[in-house]
Amino acid sequence: MPTIKAGDLDVHYLDYGHGEPVIFVHGNWASSGWWLRVLERLPAGYRGLAPDLRGRGATQGPDNDYTMPSLAADLWNFADALGIERCHLVGHSLGAAVVLQAALDRPDRVLTIAVLAPPWVDGMPDEVYQPERQQLLKDNPDFFAQAIKAMAPTAPEDDLWRELVAIGHSQRLSAANGAINALRAWKPGDALRQIGAPALVMGGELDPLVTAETVKRAAAALGVEPQIIAGVGHSANLEAPDRFVALLTAHWQRTP
Template sequence: MTKHQQETVRAGDLDVGVLDGGDGVPLVLVHGGESDRTQFATLRARLGAGIRAISYDQRDSGITVNPSAPYTPAVLADDLVALLDALGLARAHLLGTSFGGAVAQHAALRHPDRVASLVLVATTPSYAMGSAAVDELLGMSHEERQEAAPGYFFTPEGQAAQRTRPVRTLTRRTPEQSLRRHDAARRHEIRDGLGEITAPTLIVHGTEDRLAPYDGALLMERRIPNAELRAIEGGRHGIAVEFADTVARWVREFLGVHGRG
């Protein structure tokens, strides 16, 4: 198996931080609004053989270097496709969590020929469908957000596990970077376009997600033509971490990757 690599790749007008490892079908992991490419460490370790897992830093995240101009989810979707170009990938499967799921949805609409399938985890088709707690969290300092996040991300059992084996889920940004990120998140609205998504889609959602309520998952299942919803009973917003074994197994089944994970 190819060793995981950490590097910067020139993609369009950006220098993009990338973790690229494994052999097999290409799966691009699209991180959430307050995270970076390292968010997927737990999930990557469980995806197993037969998958080339590629996680990257979006604008104003991790080690990616980008212009200081504002941007939209559509721009982030185009950035993702520019990364595919830079990596020499004609098509790839996309797995997006939270706001990363929004970026993946926009990519599937704008570049349907480049998206082999979608896995949408703990995400929503519209910022307006998020709970009021999202605005509360975005208004906090990084330290306050770190303190509040576990209650939104993990079940009580998951929170206990975090205390003994903490996993970093949030990344630090400058105020200017945070402003651009939050503005982009608030521009996410794709409900009217869901019916035009042609990629086979797996939706994975916790029934007790207090940031991206379950109603959003039900709406995506109804409107995306070739969509399947799998629920994690009692799961909250951080299901890709707390229930990584389950999510990885479902992803492997969905991608048709057989054999040992």
């Protein structure tokens, strides 16, 4: 799997297909492999690129403040390193916030944007902000595995799943804490409408974290109708990749 120098990072990434570039950004306690089933199903005419974020997966480099503007800057450094000027952006959970911030920062570089399980666009609520839970997830691999499975209840427990759980648990605690602090501070709200690019907002019917109301709020901020995917939890990219790719493909094909 390739690695490329991007800013102060050596970014590990997956690279599938040929054509219009699509950058896929994973969530917290995750890695690029969460996009594998999607990348395998990409239609002809698209090139899917999925990097490991700072502090996660096989990407190497120092910690930083892990704020949304910093993670968005990492994304554009990655695009620059690959010579990509404009692209489609797709983000999951924390990655949804990253791509939305990246699109706010550089709307001229965004062809379309799609987000799955987008976090709170008015800031993470106090009842969800649990720094002590991040420590527990890192300290206890069994608890971590159970917690991740509860988030994606219909994902097949195959070899890929076991690999993703192991890689996710290897994430730096500094990156995990940075993520929840960033989500607490990130409050773009209705300013997201300034992005202007065609947007798709998706959520899982069974998601225990990003509720339908949270998805609807993000969709309203972007000026679109939400798509709630029936019978899946937080991670339709693993739980229902065929349906997820069908929604993405229709979204891209509606765009001139």
